[in-house]
Amino acid sequence: MQLTDFLKVDTATNPHFHPHHSTKLVYLNNATGFPQAYEYDRDSQQATRLVETSERIMLATYIENDLLIGMDYGVNEKQQLYLWKNNEDLVPLTNDPAHIHHYGGVSPNKEWIAWSSNRRHEQFFDVYIQHVSTRDIQCVYKDDARYDPVCFHPDGHHLLIKKTNTNLDNDLGLLHLETKELEWLTPHESEASFTDAAFSNDGKSLYLLTNVGREHTGIARLQLQSKELEWLYTGDWDYEALTLSHDGTYLAYAVNEGGVSHAFLTHLPSQTAKKLPIQSGVVTSFTFSHDVTQLVFSLDGAANPAALWCYHLKEQTVTKLANSTREHTVQEKLREPEQLAFTSSDGETIPSFYYKPDGDGPYPTVIFVHGGPESQIRSVYNPFLQYFVSQGFAVCTPNVRGSTGYGKRYHHLDDKRKRMDAVRDLNELAEWLKTEGFAHPDKIAVMGRSYGGFMVLAAITHYPTQWAAAIDIVGISSFKSFLENTSIWRRKVREDEYGSLEEDRDFFDEIDPIHKVDDIQAPLLVLHGRNDPRVPISEAEQIVEQLKHRHHPVDSLYFENEGHFFVRYENNLAAYEKSFSFLRKWL
Structure with missing residues (x-):
C-alpha cells in the first residue's frame, strides 16, 4: 500500500437533514481533496456535489430549500457566509473577507x-x-x-x-x-x-x-424563569454532541469514554434511554430527520474512516449510508489501537493509544502529540499514522496532562508555569515504552502539530538525548513571539492557558525552544502553512534559520495555500511523503 491509498480515503462529516424532506441531507466530504458540500438522497442512495469551488467549505446547512454555505480562502479561517439558491451561483451574505x-x-x-x-x-x-x-x-x-x-x-x-x-x-x-x-x-x-x-x-x-x-460534563435542563438546573445524566466521563429532535421528544448524545464514543438516544416523555449498537470510534454531528424516524450521525473510527450512519428509530437498527463515501482499498491494513496508560514520576496516570505494526517488537516508534492542549487524541482515522504503522513503525498517541476528556483537574495540570510537567510526560513515556519492550531504545521519534509542535520542540531541547528524530507541524518555537504575533482575537484565551506577556516573560525565556537551539541533537523536520492565523509561520522560520546556521540536520516544507490545517490532498501528500522519508532515514 502507498501513502496515496491512505490519503484518498474520503470522510463524511457534519450531516444536516433537509427541514421538510426526510430523504435528503447535506454533509461535507473531502473526496475532491478538500471539504466540499454534498447532498445525499436516501431513495437513490446517491450523493451529489452541490457547489463548484476551489476553496474549503466549512459549513453547509439548509435554510428552507436553499443552502447556507460557509467558506474561507486559502484556509485562513476568515469564514464568509453565502446562500446557494436554485442550484445557481453563490450569493454573498457577509461579503467581508478581511x-x-x-x-x-x-x-x-x-x-x-x-x-x-x-x-x-x-x-x-x-x-x-x-x-x-x-x-x-x-x-x-x-x-x-x-x-x-x-x-x-x-x-x-x-x-x-x-x-x-x-x-x-x-x-x-x-x-x-x-x-x-x-x-x-x-x-x-x-x-x-x-x-x-x-x-x-x-x-x-x-x-x-x-x-x-x-x-x-453532563446533560442538564435549565429552566429559563427560575434558572434552576436539573441534572438528567452525569457520570465519570464527558457527555457530548447533544442534539434535540425537532418535535422535542428525543435527545441524542454520546459519552466520551477515554477517547471512544458510546451513543445514546433518550425518549424524553418516558425518560427511557437506549444505547445504540455502533462500531468503535468517535460520534459527531447527530441530525434527526423531519419525521423523526431516522437519526443520522458521522462515525469516525481508527479502522473505520468517517462515514454517515443511520439509526432507524422504529426498527432500532443501525446501517451505513451507502455511497456517502467512496469504497477504499486499505481496510485490511487499518489497525485498531490499544488503550495503554503509564504512571508518571509524580503519580499521574497518562493515557494513550498504541498502534502496533506487524512483526515482533521492539519497534521503531513515533510518539504523536495532539494540539490544544485543550484537546484530546481520540480513536479516529488518521491516514498518515496508519501508513506509518503499515510500514513497520509503531505509533503512540498520548493524552498528556492538560488534555481534555479526563476532568477539570487533569486539564489544569499543565497550566502556565506547570507547562514543563507535560513535556516531562513525553520523556517518561518514551522510557516506559522502552522498558515495556514496545519501542526500540535508539529509534524513537516525537511528532506533533500546533501546541503539539511546541511539545516536540520542547522535548528535543529539554531532553535532547532521548529522541532519534523530530517533526514539528505548525508548532510554537517561542511562546513570547507567538503571543506577540498570533491573531489578536486569540491572544487572551491563549494567555489564560499559556501565561501572559505581562507576567510570564521570564518563564517563557526559560522554557522557549528558540533559546535552547544549541541543545538540540535530533534531526528536525518542520512543516507549516503560510496563511496560518493561529501560529504564524515566523515560529517555524526562526528555529529553522537558527538550526541551519549551526549546520544541524534540519529540513522544512512551507505551503503557500494552507493555514493552520493542511486540507488539500496534494499538500498532505507532499507533507507526509516528506515525513515518511525523514523517519525512514533517521529511524
Whole structure:
C-alpha cells in the first residue's frame, strides 16, 4: 500500500437533514481533496456535489430549500457566509473577507440568520442578525469581548448568545432582539462550560451540556424563569454532541469514554434511554430527520474512516449510508489501537493509544502529540499514522496532562508555569515504552502539530538525548513571539492557558525552544502553512534559520495555500511523503 491509498480515503462529516424532506441531507466530504458540500438522497442512495469551488467549505446547512454555505480562502479561517439558491451561483451574505464570521442559527420564520464577527474590532466578536431576502444586517449586541449566537428562541424575538471567557469557561444569555436587553442565564463562580444548548419546544427551558460544579460534563435542563438546573445524566466521563429532535421528544448524545464514543438516544416523555449498537470510534454531528424516524450521525473510527450512519428509530437498527463515501482499498491494513496508560514520576496516570505494526517488537516508534492542549487524541482515522504503522513503525498517541476528556483537574495540570510537567510526560513515556519492550531504545521519534509542535520542540531541547528524530507541524518555537504575533482575537484565551506577556516573560525565556537551539541533537523536520492565523509561520522560520546556521540536520516544507490545517490532498501528500522519508532515514 502507498501513502496515496491512505490519503484518498474520503470522510463524511457534519450531516444536516433537509427541514421538510426526510430523504435528503447535506454533509461535507473531502473526496475532491478538500471539504466540499454534498447532498445525499436516501431513495437513490446517491450523493451529489452541490457547489463548484476551489476553496474549503466549512459549513453547509439548509435554510428552507436553499443552502447556507460557509467558506474561507486559502484556509485562513476568515469564514464568509453565502446562500446557494436554485442550484445557481453563490450569493454573498457577509461579503467581508478581511474578517471572521461564525454562523449562529436561523429564526423560526426562516427570515433571519444570526452570526458573529470581529468586523468592528479585530479582537472582539459582536452579534449580528441578517435578513435572508433583503441582506439587511443589524448589529444586535456589541461589547469588548467574544460573543457568539447559539440559536433563536422559539418565539423569534429572543436570541441565545454565548460569551467566551476562556476556552473552558463561558456564559449563556438571552437577548431580546427589540429592546437589546440581555438576561444572563448561567451565573457561576468557578470555571464552567455551557454548550450544545437547545430550547424545548415551549421555550421555557434549555437542554444543554455543562460541567458547572462538576469534574465532568453532563446533560442538564435549565429552566429559563427560575434558572434552576436539573441534572438528567452525569457520570465519570464527558457527555457530548447533544442534539434535540425537532418535535422535542428525543435527545441524542454520546459519552466520551477515554477517547471512544458510546451513543445514546433518550425518549424524553418516558425518560427511557437506549444505547445504540455502533462500531468503535468517535460520534459527531447527530441530525434527526423531519419525521423523526431516522437519526443520522458521522462515525469516525481508527479502522473505520468517517462515514454517515443511520439509526432507524422504529426498527432500532443501525446501517451505513451507502455511497456517502467512496469504497477504499486499505481496510485490511487499518489497525485498531490499544488503550495503554503509564504512571508518571509524580503519580499521574497518562493515557494513550498504541498502534502496533506487524512483526515482533521492539519497534521503531513515533510518539504523536495532539494540539490544544485543550484537546484530546481520540480513536479516529488518521491516514498518515496508519501508513506509518503499515510500514513497520509503531505509533503512540498520548493524552498528556492538560488534555481534555479526563476532568477539570487533569486539564489544569499543565497550566502556565506547570507547562514543563507535560513535556516531562513525553520523556517518561518514551522510557516506559522502552522498558515495556514496545519501542526500540535508539529509534524513537516525537511528532506533533500546533501546541503539539511546541511539545516536540520542547522535548528535543529539554531532553535532547532521548529522541532519534523530530517533526514539528505548525508548532510554537517561542511562546513570547507567538503571543506577540498570533491573531489578536486569540491572544487572551491563549494567555489564560499559556501565561501572559505581562507576567510570564521570564518563564517563557526559560522554557522557549528558540533559546535552547544549541541543545538540540535530533534531526528536525518542520512543516507549516503560510496563511496560518493561529501560529504564524515566523515560529517555524526562526528555529529553522537558527538550526541551519549551526549546520544541524534540519529540513522544512512551507505551503503557500494552507493555514493552520493542511486540507488539500496534494499538500498532505507532499507533507507526509516528506515525513515518511525523514523517519525512514533517521529511524
